[in-house]
Amino acid sequence: MSATDDIYRTSHLKLVPRRHWGRMISAGVVLLLLAALVRAFANGKIEWTYVGDFLFSRTILDGLVNTILMTFAAMALGIVLGVVFAIMRISENPVLSSIATGYVWVFRGAPALLQLLLWFNLALVFPKIGIPGVMEWRTVDVMTPFVAAMLALGIQQGAYTSEVVRGGLLSVDSGQYEAARAIGMGQLLMLRRIVLPQAMRVILPPIGNEVIGMVKTTSLASVIQYAEILHNAQIIYYANTRVLELLLVASFWYLATVSILSVVQMYIERYFARGAKRLKATG
Amino acid sequence: MSEILVKAIDVTKRFSNFTALDRVGMDIRKGEVACIIGPSGSGKSTFLRCINMLERIDGGAIWVGGELLGYRRQGDELHELRDHEIARQRRRTGMVFQRFNLFPHLTALENVTEGPIHVLKEDRKAAEAHARDLLARVGLSDKVGHYPSELSGGQQQRVAIARAMGMRPELILFDEPTSALDPELVSEVLDVMKDLAESGMTMIVVTHEMGFARSVADTVAFMESGRIEEIGPAEKVLSDPDNARCAAFVRAVHK
Ligand SMILES: Nc1ncnc2c1ncn2[C@@H]1O[C@H](COP(=O)(O)OP(=O)(O)O)[C@@H](O)[C@H]1O
Ligand SMILES: [Mg+2]
Numbered sequence: 001m002s003a004t005d006d007i008y009r010t011s012h013l014k015l016v017p018r019r020h021w022g023r024m025i026s027a028g029v030v031l032l033l034l035a036a037l038v039r040a041f042a043n044g045k046i047e048w049t050y051v052g053d054f055l056f057s058r059t060i061l062d063g064l065v066n067t068i069l070m071t072f073a074a075m076a077l078g079i080v081l082g083v084v085f086a087i088m089r090i091s092e093n094p095v096l097s098s099i100a101t102g103y104v105w106v107f108r109g110a111p112a113l114l115q116l117l118l119w120f121n122l123a124l125v126f127p128k129i130g131i132p133g134v135m136e137w138r139t140v141d142v143m144t145p146f147v148a149a150m151l152a153l154g155i156q157q158g159a160y161t162s163e164v165v166r167g168g169l170l171s172v173d174s175g176q177y178e179a180a181r182a183i184g185m186g187q188l189l190m191l192r193r194i195v196l197p198q199a200m201r202v203i204l205p206p207i208g209n210e211v212i213g214m215v216k217t218t219s220l221a222s223v224i225q226y227a228e229i230l231h232n233a234q235i236i237y238y239a240n241t242r243v244l245e246l247l248l249v250a251s252f253w254y255l256a257t258v259s260i261l262s263v264v265q266m267y268i269e270r271y272f273a274r275g276a277k278r279l280k281a282t283g
Numbered sequence: 284m285s286e287i288l289v290k291a292i293d294v295t296k297r298f299s300n301f302t303a304l305d306r307v308g309m310d311i312r313k314g315e316v317a318c319i320i321g322p323s324g325s326g327k328s329t330f331l332r333c334i335n336m337l338e339r340i341d342g343g344a345i346w347v348g349g350e351l352l353g354y355r356r357q358g359d360e361l362h363e364l365r366d367h368e369i370a371r372q373r374r375r376t377g378m379v380f381q382r383f384n385l386f387p388h389l390t391a392l393e394n395v396t397e398g399p400i401h402v403l404k405e406d407r408k409a410a411e412a413h414a415r416d417l418l419a420r421v422g423l424s425d426k427v428g429h430y431p432s433e434l435s436g437g438q439q440q441r442v443a444i445a446r447a448m449g450m451r452p453e454l455i456l457f458d459e460p461t462s463a464l465d466p467e468l469v470s471e472v473l474d475v476m477k478d479l480a481e482s483g484m485t486m487i488v489v490t491h492e493m494g495f496a497r498s499v500a501d502t503v504a505f506m507e508s509g510r511i512e513e514i515g516p517a518e519k520v521l522s523d524p525d526n527a528r529c530a531a532f533v534r535a536v537h538k
Contacts, residue, residue: 178337179384183398183450184374186367193401197388274388274430 050245054236055252063232064253070149070218070228071257075211077154082161087191089166100162107159113220115156120148120224149221157214164206168199200272208265212258229253285313288348288454288485289334295342296329296509303329305509306343311454311502316486318496318517321506322532327489330506331456334487335378336369347375348453374402377447377455381462383439385431391418391442392427395449403450410449417445421475437468441475448479455479457488493536497521505529 054060089100107115122129123139130136172195180190222231233246289311296304303326311317319327332338334345336352345352352372354361364372385394395414399405405413418427421441431439440460447455457476461469473495480486480499490496496503496517503520505513505528513526524530 173384175380175382175384176386179378179380179386181337181370181373182335182376182378182380183446184370184402185398186370189401193397194386198386272388 046244046248047242048245050240050242051248051252054233054242054246054249057236059232059236060229060249060253063227063229063250064257066226066232067215067218067228067253068257070146070153070221070226071211071214073146073150074153074157074218075214077150078157078161078210078214079207081155081158082165083196085158085162086165086169089162090169104159104162107156110156112153112156112217113223115152116149116220116224119143119152120145122148145221145224145226148224149218149226153214153217153221157210160210161207164203164210165199168201168203169195171202172198197272201269204265204269204272208261208269211265212261215257215261216254285315287311288313288315289487290346291330291334291343292345293343294330294333294340294345296326296333296338297341303509304333304340307506307509307511308343309504309511309514311485311487313453313485314483315501316480316488316499317502317504318500319487319489319504319506320491320493320496320532320536321504321512325506326509327506328458329509331378331458331487331489334454335376335456336373337378347372350375370402374450375453377450377452379440379443379447379455379457379460381459383431383436383443383463385439385443385446387431390428390430391423391434391445394431394442395446398446398450414445414449417448418442420448420478421445422471435468436464437471440464440472444472444475444479448484454485454487457486457490459489459491461490461492491536493521493533505532507532 085100085103088096089104091097110118120143122143126139128136129139129142176194176198177190180194185194218226218228219230221228222234225231229250233250237243237246287310289309291307291309293306293308294304295302295306305326307326307330309317319330321327329338333340334347334352339353344354350372351361353364353369355364355368356362386397389397392411392414395417396407396410399410399413400407415424415427418424421444423438423441423445426434426438426442431442434442444455444460460476461472464472469492473492476486476488476495477499488495488500500517502514503517504511505520505524505526507528513520513524513529520529521533524533
């Protein structure tokens, strides 16, 4: 055996793993800071018994239900509007596509809080709504906090969602549109059966994020007296002055809701990813 | 001689001021297999797409099965058809694309049943049974539950052929069906097409496969610059064309 052959023999050598000094130090610092934070909360003037008492109180749970209700109502409206306006936007009809562009421009352009106040105070400029002489209602009766919040948050959401949906529609290969037409599909059937299911893969992750965002955005509706969880927590702490405890209770429920939704989102995305990956051959 | 299924007269198509088809005429009889050859950019795909109304023509007219495409005649007026009427006319014609265009979110079986169930409103059971037969016919009985991403190019193209047949068309258009395939996968697709031709299906095939054209086609048309420069029996056009450029093209492809 020659000397050069010896260089290429490694099997008898001992392997010494690399030490990650930087990682160890930064991890240590972060853990120390975390411990300080936990200690501050434990020793702070937080009455944890209040947190426990109110966590499952009737008012708080009612608020939670209203938060979830508003999240779904506003998102449902947002998604319907988003799909409709996205299809209008890419349509060849210039009137429809301009209206869709205008909708996105206007409703993305104003803060959510302002839109909530606008809808809620609609009665100031339109005392009555409906078809004059046929069916009319007093605006104050119709524009309950629920309806105002759903319209404000849903319509604004629709503006964002329509951009997401439009991106999804554009992501589908033109060959798919042609193949759908070639088997005699009309416009709507093609969108429903071929284009939207494929666009879903692109649309769903951002929509999932927006649902989660909406859970928290609903808290803005507390300013128009919608009895969601933050509003109800505030009502309690106005009475008992346990501000931080009740804010922690509300935080807990927001976090719990968001966590559950994240899991749901994962399963839905997995469903729409079917056919997208080359699966492992089974036998 | 059998009756005429496709009649194209003076079909003209412009893209802005570029003329992609210049007064193209063609008669295809029931059961006939016609191959269209010609250099890239000569308008072959555009012509097929006009027959399937994926492009709207600027001049001339096309009839499929005696039905004028895109218009309804009322007395001395031609009324443009609406979207759903165009969709209905398209059902008579199947199309197979160069890049397969299978629906990636559906299995092979679902790709074939999609049209019959949702467009033709066939009963699901019957449509599935028919689709299984078709997939068996193209040699894919063991792949019915596979998604397109789990199939080779040749297998995908065979599913695409089954999908076109699922609509029970009177005519199938093929736009370079083997051009996107690895060389070793070409013959499995050509074999399926040959079977289809022998079963009596009317086919218009854009292809560079001269062997296929020679052995299967009744008619061959040579296109160049948006015009049909030569058309006639396969043997004549491929072996002894009158047009010099057609002769040069056939020689070049054969090399
Ligand atoms: N949508 C389109 N817009 C503009 N030009 C087009 C379009 N489709 C085809 N063309 C042009 O028309 C000509 C014929 O195209 P095509 O029918 O695809 O040729 P072939 O299939 O024979 O290769 C080409 O020059 C091409 O660039
Ligand atoms: Mg082409």
